[in-house]
Amino acid sequence: MKFFVDTADINEIKDLASTGLLDGVTTNPSLVAASGAKSFIDLIGQICKVVPDGPVSAEVAATDYATMLKEGQHLAKIAKNVAVKVPLTPDGLKVCKALSDAGTMVNVTLCFSAAQAILAAKAGATFISPFVGRLDDIGQDGMQLIRDIVQIYKQYPAIKTEVLVASVRHPVHLVEAAKMGAHVATIPPKVIRQLYAHPLTDKGLAAFVADWAKTGQSILDAA
Numbered sequence: 001m002k003f004f005v006d007t008a009d010i011n012e013i014k015d016l017a018s019t020g021l022l023d024g025v026t027t028n029p030s031l032v033a034a035s036g037a038k039s040f041i042d043l044i045g046q047i048c049k050v051v052p053d054g055p056v057s058a059e060v061a062a063t064d065y066a067t068m069l070k071e072g073q074h075l076a077k078i079a080k081n082v083a084v085k086v087p088l089t090p091d092g093l094k095v096c097k098a099l100s101d102a103g104t105m106v107n108v109t110l111c112f113s114a115a116q117a118i119l120a121a122k123a124g125a126t127f128i129s130p131f132v133g134r135l136d137d138i139g140q141d142g143m144q145l146i147r148d149i150v151q152i153y154k155q156y157p158a159i160k161t162e163v164l165v166a167s168v169r170h171p172v173h174l175v176e177a178a179k180m181g182a183h184v185a186t187i188p189p190k191v192i193r194q195l196y197a198h199p200l201t202d203k204g205l206a207a208f209v210a211d212w213a214k215t216g217q218s219i220l221d222a223a
Contacts, residue, residue: 147180
């Protein structure tokens with residue numbers, strides 16, 4: 001499974017990229033606003049340089065076809081690894097088709113049903129972003145949506161669209177999505193760091209450190 005980080009905070013992205021675990025980045029208007037960046041275009045350019053080999057999702061702001069297409073074409077010029085993010089609406093899927101046909105990666109976002117995911121794949125989406133956490137919030141089973149989309153896509157080898165699990169709220173979402181065979185998960189920095197955590201790891205490390213201290217030795221002094 002590929003790991004994308006869901007943030008527009010350039011410092012967070014740099015820190016996580018240094019671990020070698022990061023395969024891409026997703027942003028959205030809310031995350032960009034929270035970052036305080038004065039120039040959205042410059043910010044995306046910076047992120048693309050930090051993660052040069054991974055897709056960086058940059059979302060259009062318009063909702064009508066003509067303006068979305070112009071915005072998408074403009075965003076695609078920032079760097080070769082930009083994935084233009086469009087909403088799962090009739091106009092958004094038209095833009096997806098046009099940009100995909102032109103060789104641009106497209107991330108179709110705000111997916112909440114398997115039927116929508118089928119449409120995105122038909123339109124040539126590179127990624128489909130089902131929002132599991134938001135479905136959980138309204139009492140539905142977000143992970144069931146992932147299960148359904150993965151199962152449907154597997155029936156048709158011609159479908160190249162990757163399932164990008166979004167609105168991930170905790171490590172269980174990630175693990176369950178991986179078990180289902182989802183291609184990608186985009187994860188907030190906080191949740192990525194939660195993946196490291198386990199009380200037995202902390203306990204074991206503390207014991208090793210204490211036992212080593214008792215030996216009075218230093219690995220570096222012996223070099």
